[in-house]
Amino acid sequence: MKASAIANANIALVKYWGKRNKELMLPQTGSVSMTTDGLQSHTTVEFDLKYPEDILVVNGKEYNKGDEEYDDYVGKFLSVVREITGNQTRCKIVSNNNFPTAAGLASSAAGFAALATAVNEALGMGLDKEQLSMLARRGSGSATRSIHSGFVEWHKGEEDDGSDCMAKQLFTPEHWPEFRMVIAVTTKNDKKIKSRAGMAKTVENCPYYSVWRDEIVPRDIVTIKKAIAERDFRTLGETAELNCLKMHATAMTTNPPIIYWNAGTIDIMHAVMDWRDEGMQCYFTIDGGPQVKILCLEKDALEIANRVKQFPNVEDIIITKPGKGAMVTDEHIF
């Protein structure tokens, strides 16, 4: 009962921001993302009677029952697994990310997609990709998208029990191999406000939220799916950049305000807009953290990375492209 899986982080092009059901992790809206290549979580899980309690080790740090990181995230997820399988055996989970965790780089998405995939294998649950995306969802909403390769849509679903709330692949990575994201890491510190807390407050009191949910997201999903289908970079970039700003606008007009950007974030946002005015094809997107992801095409990716390198606030740069979904691997890490 030991298995391992690898999953990549995903970056939303139409953002997920707000749940309609916290217990089942059902979103207020659909969303569209690209699964990255190389922003990886590698997870091994072993269910065995030798473990009196669950043990979680992330990037070498151990968490146990009673720790927030265990209870609020992995503990809840394992309860769901135990409810489905009826198997109460305790387990050890070891997970390594090759990118900064909890800083708006979708570490929980990669982490839970890998964990769900490893657990499915270890316990012989026999879930298919879409069922797996529903299981991953119970750990972290956006993990539902990291199950699939390439370009992915998370369907919000209509059912109260979440049975139609799953991610489906739109296109494989081979559909648009020239597509790139240059990620500027402006801080590796843990962010102050976890996405989960931020989006709950936004749904509760942001005066713009109903416009975001009912008008903006449904429209942007249609536009961006068409842009991906046609490999129309300009429409995709414009829609993704504005969608990101509309999401952050809801966060920052929440009471109390949630501002994820730092000085490096805003410098790079302006730079991307300036470079675009000069003719470079580039747009930005930002999630619940200060990192800026610059959407571009292969031909410009290195030049953009070189320019971003000049900024004093940029600690690291990662270039990524449409990548693979979660998969089982033989390489155990313990």
Place this chain on the structure above:
Amino acid sequence: MKASAIANANIALVKYWGKRNKELMLPQTGSVSMTTDGLQSHTTVEFDLKYPEDILVVNGKEYNKGDEEYDDYVGKFLSVVREITGNQTRCKIVSNNNFPTAAGLASSAAGFAALATAVNEALGMGLDKEQLSMLARRGSGSATRSIHSGFVEWHKGEEDDGSDCMAKQLFTPEHWPEFRMVIAVTTKNDKKIKSRAGMAKTVENCPYYSVWRDEIVPRDIVTIKKAIAERDFRTLGETAELNCLKMHATAMTTNPPIIYWNAGTIDIMHAVMDWRDEGMQCYFTIDGGPQVKILCLEKDALEIANRVKQFPNVEDIIITKPGKGAMVTDEHIF
């Protein structure tokens, strides 16, 4: 036919963002402001047959017919004056600001309040304060508020001809003499997007604009007037800070996006929120530019100014308080 006037800039606590009539400068919403003390425009105007054309000199720089600064701003304003008075005599206007112009420090508000006041005197128009606020409005919307001292409300009015669209004083400066604003000047450069162009685009295509206009501003005006009346600093600060974020949220979700903040702006926003978490009474507001105005009370103003001084991006710091409205002066500057 020569007269001079002095007027102070004003800083909005509930922002003005968007016109319903560009010709008459009628706003989509009301707004509430504090007239500052010492952020001054000093203007002398002389109507005389010796001038074949209008001459405008701002901070030593001359502008003439054909220059954008003259045509779009002062030229239009003088046409209004000539229509009202029937007097076609050309004039010379000299205006000096003791603070950076066109960088979100309400230079046009102080400038047109002083100009309207000087013109009223020079041409013997005999306008009272409220009529004067309507005349100043024709030069720059926010100038309508700089006519009055202390705390001021600009009523949006209902009439199509703008005859009920004027500013009225809420309270004199003596009502709340301890109130302070610490202004952090993060750049003295001219801003790229003038407020006028920015707000027109926002009204045109921002998906959140109707919520701003119909729900947020009417509610915030009621809240902030009560907070000023009761000298309730906390309610005033919370309401003003969130109102500023809600205004900027409309600008940045306009297509193409309008982002007035720079690295210094965002650093100081976070600092103000951090200082508040530590118990300091302070809130920020930001207009159509990168400068941050920190709302506080006299007891904390120097400490805040000292802290702001530490930021590498801050070029200048100004402390201001509720100040006087526009007034005629004997001191001509030419």
